[in-house]
Amino acid sequence: MxxxxxxxxxxxxxxxxxxxxxxxxxxxxxxxxxxxxxxxxxxxxxxxxxxxxxxxxxxxxxxxxxxxxxxxxxxxxxxxxxxxxxxxxxxxxxxxxxxxxxxxxxxxxxxxxxxxxxxxxxxRPVMFYSHGGGFVGGSGxxxxxxxxxxxxxxxxxxxxxxxxxxxxxxxxxxxxxxxxxxxxxxxGMLDIAAGLKWVYDNIAQFGGDPNNVMIWGESGGGAKTSCLYAMPEAAPYFNKASIESGPGVRMTTKEIAAETTAMLLKELNIAPKDWRKLLDIPAADLLAMQAKLPFVPPFIEKNKNLGMMRRNYGGFGPVVDGVVLPHHPFDPTAPAISRNKPLLVGWNEDEYAFFAWERKDTEFAKLDFDSLSKKLEPQYGEDTAKIVDTYRKANPDATAPQIFMAISSITMMGLGSVDIAEKKVKQGGAPVYLYNFGYKSEKKIPGTDYPMGTPHAMDISFKFNNEIPPRDGSAPKESFFGGNRPERFTASRHFAELWTTFARTGKPAAKDVPKWPAYNLKTRPTMRIDTTCEVIDDRFSHELAVWRAVGKL
Structure with a gap:
């Protein structure tokens, strides 16, 4: 592997x-x-x-x-x-x-x-969803x-x-x-903004309120939502937002985007002055060429090495062009244009389990603490020992695979989510609410005895309230990720009710769920969404401290 x-x-x-x-x-x-x-x-x-x-x-x-x-x-x-x-x-x-x-x-x-x-x-409140699939796949x-x-x-x-x-x-x-x-x-982002304008012009005919629109999305859809939150063209047409497992803090710069264009033209043997030849190439051929070039992730790490950024992130995604996207969505600050729009942001506790499943990575489940450090060293170098030691002290009963899962999951989607929440608080405008989704699926990652837990993308069917007993009274089918336990229906109800109440009022709330305080930099409350929901103050405090110390947050 x-x-x-x-x-x-x-x-x-x-x-x-x-x-x-x-x-x-x-x-x-x-x-x-x-x-x-x-x-x-x-x-x-x-x-x-x-x-x-x-x-x-x-x-x-x-x-x-x-x-x-x-x-x-x-x-x-x-x-x-x-x-x-x-x-x-x-x-x-x-x-x-x-x-x-x-x-x-x-x-x-x-x-x-x-x-x-x-x-x-x-x-009625309108919930305008942007699908996942990074910036290259998916549909409505x-x-x-x-x-x-x-x-x-x-x-x-x-x-x-x-x-x-x-x-x-x-x-x-x-x-x-x-x-x-x-x-x-x-x-691609301007298309979504055009969809929002269509909603503004038409949604009253569908029983919706054009002046109460929530934008939301997961993974690549979370990154798209991050961009919409900073786009002047989208600003008149939505009132609140939710960024789920796709914290788009930074997007591609003009310089890197121009290099990607030059790379494409070179691959196609087209001189820059003849770029209009791109208009005549069949879309299927462009798709084949796209597959040969790198992909842009839902968010780009803070990295002063521009050359490395070019190598890693030279693909196709939103561009900070100074006009459509005037600046990075949440760097250096939360966007002033959405200062007064409430925000939800968060991630799933076991994001990496999805990638282990998708990449058929069974080796992580065999790690001991010696091999864990060796696996992490290429990424974290001399900081590896400090990171692993912090996680072991904060989670004394955790196994090496569990430590690897925790580190991989929070660095993928958690650090950016916390960064967004903190910057939104510092802006001093509308509230921001931070969450973790934590319902645990009992299904195993194929080839291992390691449970899926709460993998990336599992939240989709839960927040859409599609984890629900069949309306015809027949036996429930096993959920793709969520497993068989009937408790998942309660977790789905909580998730969906919190989100729809936020869409309606700008404050997330649900029956049998504790009051969810807005995030602040003193108590740092996080809502953990599960069969039983709970507010946890200063969650992952030790872990986040080490990520700050090594410059990742």
Whole structure:
């Protein structure tokens, strides 16, 4: 097994989340309709379906053509239609490998889906979700994130978009293409902002409140949410946010993005002055080329070695271009543009278990404390002994594999989450709430006796309230990650209720859950979400202290 360093984990995250975004229980885009529902939008009338008390509208176009001469540019204007357009099947996802139970990917992919309890002009909170999959995969119809149960059980409206990804969404051409290609390095983010504007203009017809919109997302969707939180173009259209296991503190700089563009042109044997030849290359060929280049993780480490950053992070993701994304989302400070917008941020306790599963890493489960230090030394060098010693003292009963899991998980998603929370507090504006998701799955990582615990991406089905007994009274099926224990239904209810209450009021709360205090720099309260939830003050204090001491936080 090759040694897995933090940057290796993160570089794989974009692909890894794609792998889990279509598990066996993914819902089909051929849903059974109890009845049909028609509604007027700003572009024309559409027909959706009613199913078990939820109205679902699939594949609604929110932008025009982005292929041909519109590649790497703002979409063509969306043409209104006459008559009634069917919104009964999910729209094509962005160009990527084919996705199970979904339409074939397409370059023209600007579609969104809406789940609502009723089209009755009631002003419900709107939960606008950005899917995971890093910046290269996923869709608004991915398994586990069906919005039906949130809409039905918590009286909210759920919206999910497809948007440009990878090379087609984030190729930086500003310096080559001129005014027509301004913002090219952030087209995928501008698509999402356009989806938010569509919500503002139309969601009242779907029973939602355009002035009470929460943006949220997991993994790559958390990084996208971090960017939206700092984007002037998105700012008028949302009121609060949640960043889940994807703390986008920093994004790609213009300099690195320009080098990636130069690398691509060189690989394609295209001179910079002839860059327009990119417009004629089939999208499938660009996808194949994209796979040969590095991937951008959901967040980029603070690293003064620019050369190393170029080697590690020269891929396709949002670009700090000074205009669309004026600065890094949370570096050096929380974005002033969202100062008064409440924020949730946090991570899963056993994030690395997902990557062990995805990478078939069984070796970590065999570690003893001697081999643990040897495994960590290439990444942490002379600080390894200090880090391991701190973790052993803070967790005296932990085994070497458990210490490795704890270190790997907090460095992947925890340190950035804490960084965001601290910077939001220092801003002195709206509150920020820090969480850890901790429900433990009993399922084993294949090839080991090590339990999955709370791996990366397991939160998706829990927070969407999709860990729930079947409505027809049949026996529950095993959850893809969450296992078989019925306690998971309670944890899912807590998670979903906390998030929907936050969407409604700006303060997370739920029945049978302690009051969740806003984060502060004195007591540092963290909500641990589980079958029984608890507020823990100054959690991981010793561990975070050592990460500060070695310059990782």
């Amino acid at each position: 090759e040694k897995l360093h933090r940057r290796d984990f993160l570089a794989q995250l974009s692909l890894a989340t794609v792998a889990v975004s279509v598990p066996k229980h993914a819902f089909s885009f051929h849903s059974k309709a109890d009845a049909f529902v028609e509604v007027e939008t700003t572009y024309g009338r559409i027909k959706g379906m009613q199913n078990e008390g939820v109205n679902l509208f699939k594949g609604i176009p929110y932008g025009g053509r982005i292929s041909g001469d519109r590649r790497f540019r703002r979409p063509a204007p969306l043409e209104p239609w006459t008559g009634v357009r069917d919104a009964l099947q999910f729209g094509a996802p962005a160009i990527q490998p084919p996705r199970r139970n979904e339409p074939a990917p397409s370059e023209d992919c600007l579609f969104l889906n809406v789940w609502t309890p009723a089209n009755d002009n009631k002003k 119809a991915a398994g586990g994130q069906d919005g039906s149960n949130l809409a039905r059980n918590f009286d909210v409206v759920v919206v999910e978009t497809n948007h440009r990804l990878g090379l087609l969404g984030f190729l930086y051409l500003d310096e080559l293409g001129g005014a027509d290609y301004a913002g090219s390095g952030n087209m």
